[in-house]
Amino acid sequence: MHLLQRGIGIQAVLSAVTFILSLSLGAARAAENYVMKVTLPTLNDTLHQTAKNFAAAVEKDSGGRIKTEVYPASQLGSIPRQIEGTQFGAIQCAMIPPEFFVGVDERFEVMTAPGLIDSMPQGQRVAADPEVLKLMLGLGAKKGLHGIGLFLATPSHIISKRPIRHLEDFKGKKLRVFASDFQFEALKRLGATPVAMTLGDVLPALQQGAIDGAVAALNVYVPMQFQDAAKYVTETNQPAIFIIVEINLKWYESLPKDLQQIVDQAAARETVAINQVTIDFVDKMRKTWVERGGEIINLPPDEQSTMMKMLASVGADVSKTKPQLNAAYKVLVDAAARAR
Numbered sequence: 183m184h185l186l187q188r189g190i191g192i193q194a195v196l197s198a199v200t201f202i203l204s205l206s207l208g209a210a211r212a213a214e215n216y217v218m219k220v221t222l223p224t225l226n227d228t229l230h231q232t233a234k235n236f237a238a239a240v241e242k243d244s245g246g247r248i249k250t251e252v253y254p255a256s257q258l259g260s261i262p263r264q265i266e267g268t269q270f271g272a273i274q275c276a277m278i279p280p281e282f283f284v285g286v287d288e289r290f291e292v293m294t295a296p297g298l299i300d301s302m303p304q305g306q307r308v309a310a311d312p313e314v315l316k317l318m319l320g321l322g323a324k325k326g327l328h329g330i331g332l333f334l335a336t337p338s339h340i341i342s343k344r345p346i347r348h349l350e351d352f353k354g355k356k357l358r359v360f361a362s363d364f365q366f367e368a369l370k371r372l373g374a375t376p377v378a379m380t381l382g383d384v385l386p387a388l389q390q391g392a393i394d395g396a397v398a399a400l401n402v403y404v405p406m407q408f409q410d411a412a413k414y415v416t417e418t419n420q421p422a423i424f425i426i427v428e429i430n431l432k433w434y435e436s437l438p439k440d441l442q443q444i445v446d447q448a449a450a451r452e453t454v455a456i457n458q459v460t461i462d463f464v465d466k467m468r469k470t471w472v473e474r475g476g477e478i479i480n481l482p483p484d485e486q487s488t489m490m491k492m493l494a495s496v497g498a499d500v501s502k503t504k505p506q507l508n509a510a511y512k513v514l515v516d517a518a519a520r521a522r
Contacts, residue, residue, distance in 0.1 A: 216248045216437060218274040218445075221264045223381045225255040226405035228460045229335055229425055232452055233277050236331075236427070239448040244441055255406075261380045265428075269326040274433045280318060280332075280426040281362040282380075287321045289510040290426075291362040295497035297490060298518040299422035302464070305334040306457045307521035309424060314517045317510055318426060328434045331427035331449035333456060336464050337419035341403055342395030343388065345477070346416040349485050358384050358396035363500050365397065365421065371492050388412050399423055400467035409474045416479045418486075420493060427453065 218240060220233050230252075237250035258264055258273055261282050267273035269286070283290040299305040308314055309332045319329030340346060340357065353373035359365040361378045369376040377393055381402065387393045388411040400415060402408070427449050434442060468478055481489065497515070501508040 214247070216433075216441070218248050218250045218433075219258070220250060220252045220275040220277065221256075221258045221267070221273050222252075222254050222277045223256045223261050223264070224402055224405070227335075227401040228456055228463045229277060229401075230254045231459065232333065232425070232456045235455065236277075236448055236452040239452055240445055243444045243448060248437075248441060248445070256380075256382045260382055268428055268430050269322075271326075271430045271432055274430050276428050277425055278428075279335075279360060279423055281360045281365075283322065283327075283426070283428070284361050286325045286327065288504065288507050289317070289321055291364055292497070292501075292507065292510045292514050293318070293424045293426075294360060294362045294421045295364045295500075295511060295514065296368050296420040296493040297497065298514055299334075299337070299420075300522065302334060302337065302461050304518070304521045305337075305422045305424070306460075308514070308517050309334050310454065311517040311521065313513055317513050322428055323431070326431050328429040328431045329426060330429055330446050331453040333425055333453040333460075335423045335425050335460060336399040336401045337417070338397050338421055338423050339399050339403070340395055340397055340416045340418055341388070341408060341412045342414045342416065343391075343412045344394065345414040345479055346395070347479055348481065349489060355394040356392075358387065358393050358398075360397065364496055367496050367500050368420070368493050369397075371496070372489070385411055399464075400471055401463060403476075404467045404470050404474075409471065409476045413476045414479060415471060415476060416481065418481070418489065420490070425453075 220237050222229055222233050224230055233252050233254065237252050240248050241250045256264065258267060261278055264273060264276050264278060265283060265286070268276040281291040281294045299308065315332060318332050322329060342355065346352060349372065356375045356377055357369055358379040359369060359376040366376045379387060381398070384396045384398065385406065385408060388396065395412065403415065429445065434445065437445070471478060497511050501511045
């Protein structure tokens with residue numbers, strides 16, 4: 183009996199010690215600080231502002247348990263290096279146009295199909311569409327990524343060393359594009375030669391004459407001082423440029439549940455809060471570009487209409503032999519129709 187009581191006493195003590203240790207470990211984990219590096223390719227634009235807003239919200243809402251650092255203008259490497267860094271954990275968060283993730287999953291490029299987006303408000307509704315979010319934010323799950331946000335940054339514009347005033351002016355020009363078959367096919371139909379290139383290489387390539395122009399946006403050209411390399415910007419408005427927010431999956435899973443919710447909720451909130459700012463910013467960039475000596479060009483209305491007819495079938499044609507890509511494209515087509 184004495185031995186039995188002694189055994190029960192020892193067991194009770196061990197249980198108590200285990201309980202206390204678990205509480206201590208739980209408290210230590212709750213108090214643990216995490217670092218979230220946020221990387222992006224641009225500077226002083228709405229993407230940069232969204233990154234700063236998101237980082238500030240995460241740090242505030244977590245009570246400082248997540249310390250955030252924002253690295254604009256590709257400070258952590260070229261866009262491919264930023265994506266790899268986020269996949270494998272050297273970087274915790276990347277905010278980049280989704281088509282650059284095409285090496286992770288080819289469906290990331292569907293957001294760049296031309297003809298889907300007619301206006302910025304419509305594009306913002308597409309970015310908030312539940313079916314689009316379900317598709318896009320889940321694409322990297324098997325490749326080390328956790329998607330948490332999607333938003334429209336700007337329509338795209340073509341900068342060029344010589345003016346593109348008519349459809350005929352596209353012919354023979356070497357133009358930088360994003361890493362997307364949709365953009366490749368679109369420019370080929372216009373008679374241009376597409377050249378895939380990361381953003382950090384565009385300005386030197388323009389200065390050296392390696393390319394005649396580039397697909398990007400005034401949101402990039404103005405803050406990054408492109409006007410001395412090329413002064414002409416043609417507003418094709420196709421395709422729309424979206425931004426996806428991706429988190430390293432292992433880092434995300436290492437967070438306590440409450441911090442996971444904070445990160446998810448902050449991204450969802452800030453990618454919507456920036457919407458009006460993006461519209462106002464594009465208008466501001468138009469004015470600033472002209473003030474700095476640049477010229478903004480629009481194709482004649484009949485030629486813009488002709489261009490849109492030429493590009494209308496790009497998405498279907500590029501994706502028709504790829505079932506998964508085609509299914510993703512149809513999700514975007516349906517969402518675009520709902521958002522009009």
